[in-house]
Amino acid sequence: MSDTGLDPEEARAPLHDEDDRMDPGFVGGVLARLDEGDAEGARALVEPLHPADIADLFELVPQDRRAGLAAAISDRLDADVFAEMNEWVRDELIDVLAPHEVAEIAAQLDTDDAVAIIEEMDDEDQRAVLRALEPDDRAAIEEALSYPEESAGRLMQRDLIAVPEHWTVGDVLDYLRRNADLTTDFWEIYVVDSRHHPVGTCKLSWVLRTPRGVAIADVMQREQTLIPVDMDQEEVALRFQKYALISAAVVDGSGRLVGMITVDDVVHIIQEEAGEDVLLLSGAGEGDINEPVLDSYRARVRWLLANLLTALVASTIISLFEGTIARMVALATLMPIVAGVGGNAGTQTMAVTVRAIATNQLTASNTWRSITREIRVALLNGVTVAAVIGIGVALVFTSPALGGVIAAAMMTNIFIAGLAGVLVPVALDRAGADPAVASSVFVTMTTDSMGFLAFLGLATAAGLAG
The missing domain is CATH 1.10.357.20 (SLC41 divalent cation transporters, integral membrane domain)
Structure with a gap:
């Protein structure tokens, strides 16, 4: 037996079968540990899993066992797991968490993922979670909730890199290195004018390969696809597909830059919309096996x-x-x-x-x-x-x-x-x-x-x- 109480063979049990689905033996092993009251053993089995695999695990265990699993592996139940989780399962777990716990998770998520969690809550619980958030996070989520459902405003992320067009490449590099609070996940830098209107984009590769003294306006690409904040998410996905976009700037009614949408968000939308149309044609509703x-x-x-x-x-x-x-x-x-x-x-x-x-x-x-x-x-x-x-x-x-x-x-x-x-x-x-x-x-x-x-x-x- 190992220090965690796991049998060596159990510890080496395969996680996925030949079709890349989570192995039933692994799921059964986790449930067996929970049945024995061995929360430490269950946690040890789950510890090496990727957040997406933990989300799959919650979807595969019976509904009445999810709360017990959540209690046993609470230290792994972080924002990354909730971001990957089926919405019905996620809402079920959110219902058993206190508002301050939901706020802690929402604060770690990108705005679009945080909105996806909070928008489905009852009004009273929603207000309680918003009160528990930091002012900046609360303002960003409240703004997102003010936009129509399934619009670019709900889908976009507020954390982006925008620089003025009069800067040089060296100014941009210094800005990125000196500001620890900037987002770390981005592919393009947006160049804006004095009114904060986007005037171009600059790929990171261009910045890294260009001498410091060159003006960013001379490096940027002026042609860009701008997404209106009230555009339907299905239309957003079509634009990404048509123009092979990696990211795109989102602008409000006055043309000001208010956010960005990245291709990883759009992939989920394309999958959801395609599945939704098939299910609607059959009259099966949302058709999710986790739906009540x-x-x-x-x-x-x-x-x-x-x-x-x-x-x-x-x-x-x-x-x-x-x-x-x-x-x-x-x-x-x-x-x-x-x-x-x-x-x-x-x-x-x-x-x-x-x-x-x-x-x-x-x-x-x-x-x-x-x-x-x-x-x-x-x-x-x-x-x-x-x-x-x-x-x-x-x-x-x-x-x-x-x-x-x-x-x-x-x-x-x-x-x-x-x-x-x-x-x-x-x-x-x-x-x-x-x-x-x-x-x-x-x-x-x-x-x-x-x-x-x-x-x-x-x-x-x-x-x-x-």
Whole structure:
């Protein structure tokens, strides 16, 4: 046994499996130590972990064990861990900490990470935490909270390096070396004029390789991408992606430099926005496995009820052809195929369109071109699928007429699905609604209803059930 009470084999237990996921044996070992009341042993296992791995550990242990784990490793539960933690797990742990403890953590974080913690707290707890902060930290966080949610003002960091344009490279180097309170994490130096408006940027590599006597204005790059403080974070991410930015200055309404956004913050935003759009398309809410059950229920059930209402439209159409279905039972067997394939075709087009809108690829200038493109794709898909299903049904049911009807219905529904898949998201976007939220309900209703109507209507018109 080692001094920490750990078995040598246990101490050498692998942290991650072959897929780079935290090994269940390690998680079980930590929980076993907690069950035995061996807080020191649990702390020894966790001690060598990176903050991101500690955050993963909290997400993997059962909800009712997290408070005990937090108490056992309180000395490792610092700002770096909270910055990496899933927001639902983080909020759960924040709830059990005293306001002064939350304030200590927030003071160590970048402003954007501190805001992410404090903004989700109840008003009373939020005020208590803000009172416990140092005046400078409190002012920065209160300013950030005054900006809209998911805006550049919430995302930006206040700690940056800004120097006047009349300085030389030597002045900048002396300033960086003599001021211990300056931020240590930065890639660019912002050059500002007398009104504190950004006029250029200078990479650290340029400063280090330029003689001291050269004016910083002669080294800096004047072209830069400025981010308005009220810009939506999704648009911020798109600008970083489009212009391959590492960092960007954030300016207020008067053009003054108020903060900066770095690419590491944007990576999280891109990941969140991409996942959010996928989940919204399915009506699954935030879709986080750590989200409370009741929150998940409320997010999902309203869309299931909406789907229930739209399904009534399709069932009403079917009821209009009860006589036709009763006289030819094969129609009941085949009509779900028409609706199902049409629904999949509509979902494909809808997903492409929603993504194009979200990434600014689909705009007013190319909307009609995108619509005609999807029409061509729908026609090609419709001809292919209609030929396959038509020939198959004609052979299986020994009825060329039935094969022709289902082929025509399939062609019609896939064409309509292609139109609905692009027109519904575009219409919702033009109306100011989020196309990722409501598109699937309308597209599904359209493909189901039109699929049943086309198939059963054509079958009736062709006299197949006569």
